[in-house]
Amino acid sequence: xxxxxxxxxxxxxxxxxxxxxxxxxxxxxxxxxxxxxxxxxxxxxxxxxxxxxxxxxxxxxxxxxxxxxxxxxxxxxxxxxxxxxxxxxxxxxxxxxxxxxxxxxxxxxxxxxxxxxxxxxxxxxxxxxxxxxxxxxxxxxxxxxxxxxxxxxxxxxxxxxxxxxxxxxxxxxxxxxxxxxxxxxxxxxxxxxxxxxxxxxxxxxxxxxxxxxxxxxxxxxxxxxxxxxxxxxxxxxxxxxxxxxxxxxxxxxxxxxxxxxxxxxxxxxxxxxxxxxxxxxxxxxxxxxxxxxxxxxxxxxx
Ligand SMILES: Cc1cc2nc3c(=O)[nH]c(=O)nc-3n(C[C@H](O)[C@H](O)[C@H](O)COP(=O)(O)O)c2cc1C
Numbered sequence: 001x002x003x004x005x006x007x008x009x010x011x012x013x014x015x016x017x018x019x020x021x022x023x024x025x026x027x028x029x030x031x032x033x034x035x036x037x038x039x040x041x042x043x044x045x046x047x048x049x050x051x052x053x054x055x056x057x058x059x060x061x062x063x064x065x066x067x068x069x070x071x072x073x074x075x076x077x078x079x080x081x082x083x084x085x086x087x088x089x090x091x092x093x094x095x096x097x098x099x100x101x102x103x104x105x106x107x108x109x110x111x112x113x114x115x116x117x118x119x120x121x122x123x124x125x126x127x128x129x130x131x132x133x134x135x136x137x138x139x140x141x142x143x144x145x146x147x148x149x150x151x152x153x154x155x156x157x158x159x160x161x162x163x164x165x166x167x168x169x170x171x172x173x174x175x176x177x178x179x180x181x182x183x184x185x186x187x188x189x190x191x192x193x194x195x196x197x198x199x200x201x202x203x204x205x206x207x208x209x210x211x212x213x214x215x216x217x218x219x220x221x222x223x224x225x226x227x228x229x230x231x232x233x234x235x236x237x238x239x240x241x242x243x244x245x246x247x248x249x250x251x252x253x254x255x256x257x258x259x260x261x262x263x264x265x266x267x268x269x270x271x272x273x274x275x276x277x278x279x280x281x282x283x284x285x286x287x288x289x290x291x292x293x294x295x296x297x298x299x300x301x302x
Contacts, residue, residue, distance in 0.1 A: 001165060002031045004060035004093070006053075007067075008078045009038050010227035010250035013101040013133035013150055014066045017158060021064065021099075024162035033058050037081065044077065044229035045242070049084035061170045062095040063123070068136075069102035069110040070248065071198040072189075074117075077228050077248070082117035095168060096123035097161070103135025103145050104295055109193050111299070112183035124175055126168055128182060129161050132295040139251055141275040153296075160298045178300035202246055207264030209247040211238050215261035222253035222262060238262075 003025055009015035015036055022034045035056055037043055043052045063085070067078035074082070088094035098114030100107055107130045115125045131154045135145035185193070209231075218236040228248055232241025240247055254262045 001025075001062055001168060001170065002058075002060040002093070003033070003062050003064060003165060004057060005032065005034045005064045005066065006057075006081065007034070007036050007038070007065075008075060008081070008227070009036070009066065009068065009101075010248065010252050011068070011134075011136040011139075013131075013136075014068050014099075016150055017099065017101055017131050017133075017154060018064075018066050020155060020158040021162060024159055025165060028162055028166040030162075030166060033060065038227045039225065039229060041229050043081075044227075047243075049080050050086070053081070053084060054086065057091070059091045061093040062097065062126075062165060062168065063093055064097045064099060064165075065114070065118075066099045066101075067110075067114070068133075069100050069107050071196065071201050072106045072109045072185075072193045073198050074098075074100070074110045074114050075248065076198045076202075076246070079113075079117065082114065082121065085118075085121040085123075087122045093170075094123055095170070096121075096125050097127045097129070097165070098125065099129040099131070099161070101131045101133035101150060103138070104132050104292060105135075106185060106189070106193075106292060108183045108185045108292070109190060112179055115179055115182060126175055127161060127164050128178070128299040129157060130295075130297055131157060136250060137274070139255075143275065157296050157298050164298065176300060181299050181301060198248075199244075199246060202249060206247075206249045209240050209253070210263050212261050212263055213237050215259045217259055217261070219258060221256040221258070225252045225256050227252055 005018050005022060007015055007018040018034055022032050025032045040052060042048045067074045086092050096118040098111060098118060100110055111128050111130055115128060118125045131150050132146060133150045134147055138145040216237050222238050223231045227250060230240055230242050230247060231238045
């Protein structure tokens with residue numbers, strides 16, 4: 001099987017899983033292309049999603065697309081990748097598998113929407129996978145959720161997915177619809193998620209990206225690292241740029257800033273409220289109020 005793995009991974013967890021999958025697939029004699037699109041400037045800065053895919057992607061039978069779960073959805077920019085996939089043909093395979101990493105709360109809507117988008121692109125989703133990982137928002141908080149994950153505990157799931165891929169036939173016939181297994185969320189949760197789009201939350205819930213100009217040493221590291229290439233400069237001082245100006249609050253920029261010049265507009269108050277909520281719903285480093293079970297899985301569950 002010729003497998004293409006496309007991955008977007010601001011904090012590295014989804015990439016880690018993609019690499020584990022690549023390794024297992026190669027060991028089982030599959031041919032693999034791993035395409036990490038994180039911070040790809042032609043895609044995210046110039047908006048050339050389709051062109052970049054056309055240029056970078058090699059012929060394959062099956063496509064795996066990996067994304068983090070953001071606000072219970074497939075990350076907003078990754079949806080653009082799904083929407084820009086060319087229809088299957090002699091280069092673009094007809095089989096597909098989405099996978100996500102997430103902090104342990106509500107991956108169902110995200111995986112179900114990935115399956116739906118893949119079907120819409122003319123592909124047949126033959127499986128899906130979710131892997132519990134560290135919750136990157138907790139990097140900003142006093143509670144560390146799932147610190148150190150994913151690690152070796154993810155390997156059995158990745159190996160199972162690699163087995164299923166290796167066993168799959170390129171001319172897959174009828175595939176059992178497993179969408180219902182994925183989307184276990186109740187009506188209320190689905191409705192709230194339908195309204196509370198990730199983009200709205202970035203705009204209204206999370207504090208905005210701000211730079212303290214006096215502290216900034218104009219090194220450009222934040223501009224380079226931004227996974228969605230939304231940081232530009234004005235007089236060499238970083239500021240949000242691009243038509244939609246949307247920061248995805250992954251904190252890659254704060255991680256590389258040598259002088260802690262990047263802050264968030266409304267100050268620490270906002271984070272303390274998010275911190276308070278996460279503290280309430282977490283224990284021993286995991287989110288105990290999550291109804292999600294199992295936390296990691298390969299679908300359809302057999
Ligand atoms: C803005 C934002 C929203 C998130 N929303 C969710 C969520 O709804 N549920 C969840 O379990 N994890 C959520 N997470 C955590 C990420 O899904 C998790 O850390 C993921 O593994 C990150 O993938 P990456 O390391 O490949 O970037 C969120 C993270 C961010 C930054």
